[in-house]
Amino acid sequence: MESDKHYFFEGLFILFFTIAAVFAFVWLSRAGHRDDVTYRIRFNESVSGMSLGDPVKFRGVDVGTVKSMALDASDPRRVQVDIRLRKDAPVRTDTKATLKVKGITGVVFIELNGGSANAQLLAEAASAGDVPEIPSEKSNLTTFLDELPKLTQKFSALETKAGKVVDDVGEVAKKVKENPSVLLRRPKEKAPADGK
Numbered sequence: 001m002e003s004d005k006h007y008f009f010e011g012l013f014i015l016f017f018t019i020a021a022v023f024a025f026v027w028l029s030r031a032g033h034r035d036d037v038t039y040r041i042r043f044n045e046s047v048s049g050m051s052l053g054d055p056v057k058f059r060g061v062d063v064g065t066v067k068s069m070a071l072d073a074s075d076p077r078r079v080q081v082d083i084r085l086r087k088d089a090p091v092r093t094d095t096k097a098t099l100k101v102k103g104i105t106g107v108v109f110i111e112l113n114g115g116s117a118n119a120q121l122l123a124e125a126a127s128a129g130d131v132p133e134i135p136s137e138k139s140n141l142t143t144f145l146d147e148l149p150k151l152t153q154k155f156s157a158l159e160t161k162a163g164k165v166v167d168d169v170g171e172v173a174k175k176v177k178e179n180p181s182v183l184l185r186r187p188k189e190k191a192p193a194d195g196k
Contacts, residue, residue: 037091037132038067038083039084039085039091040081040083040132041081042080042081043078044136045099045139046079047079049101050108052068054109055109056109057100058090058111063112065083066081066082066083067083068081068082083110091123092114092120093119093122094114094115095114095115096114097112097134097136098137098138099111
């Protein structure tokens, strides 16, 4: 009987300790984000490869995470991404956001750039109650894909010209093969312009 009481109190202690540890963990994890600032970015391109909790970097330094992603209600061609940044992140009115691909894995993250020292902090410039919005720029990958049709046309034109040159060289080589003396002929001298 004595050992049953001992096991009961031991189990009760472990149960309360576990519950207290979970509450402490939740409280501490929320305490770190209490001062974070939420910003909004609207992208005119796909955010495929990005997920909630992915990093947001300012010139390569982690300053926050992706909080939510949804299609923009006013324009379904755009994606609205809310990010949570540390309060000390230097996001200014001239800061821009772009999508970057990490290595060859296809993982996408948000990179913040710009922000001159004399520009106002974006959080201070925003109206009270509004979520400050960081303007976005096209990513290098999207710019490249937009230019790809033009590059394809240029390569096609170069291929056509190269084919014409190869045909011309082939024709000259055929003539030389048929009559090698063509190489020994002197070019005709041009008559002087004044008729002398």
